[in-house]
Amino acid sequence: MAGPLPLTFLRSYADVEALPFTRAELALVGRSNVGKSSLINALANKKKLAKTSKTPGATRLLNAFELAPADSGRWLMDLPGYGFAKVSKAEQAAWANLLTRYIEERESLVGVLQLIDGAVGPTALDLQTLEWLRSLGRPITFVATKLDKVRPSKSKKRRTEVVEALGVPRGDILWVSAEKGTGIPELRSRIVQLLTDS
Secondary structure, three states: OOOOOOEEEEEEEOOHHHOOOOOEEEEEEEEOOOOHHHHHHHHHOOOOOOOOOOOOOOOOOEEEEEEOOOOOOEEEEEOOOEOOOOOOHHHHHHHHHHHHHHHHHOOOEEEEEEEEEOOOOOOHHHHHHHHHHHHHOOOEEEEEEOHHHOOHHHHHHHHHHHHHHHOOOHHHEEEOOOOOOOOHHHHHHHHHHHHHOO
């Protein structure tokens, strides 16, 4: 299994046009409190690589992390979360526009990691986003986060619920826990494969 990903934070971008040419990009997409930043830190085994917050909506820009070696042009992109965030409607709309334009226009985007809160299951917003991604023909890898928050007695039922809601085979969903490290090695391998096969 893959060890920690050699990720380096490059910078944040407020506009899609400001992004430089890259060889391949993989985007993290999910609700505001799905745990994107915690997941990035777990993937790299670094506590403060990505800023985490107890307040949903901490990610407001396009945050670029590069997979070593430097100047490889292979990026993991942390996008603004959708859904609940304690900000104005105007700011939420601006984030949504930034995310939409990036997903629809970025030519070097090779795939999307759609994060689903495993403790909650797919929400209406998750399913709406999934339908949109499918309409664009973007390759999707499903990642169910917060596995440690799912009681063992309810794990089998929750996995079945997620599979049925997303309409994909059981094996197409990677279940992970950033807190416990469960499933992280498998996800690292998938990320490296997606970025280097392009």
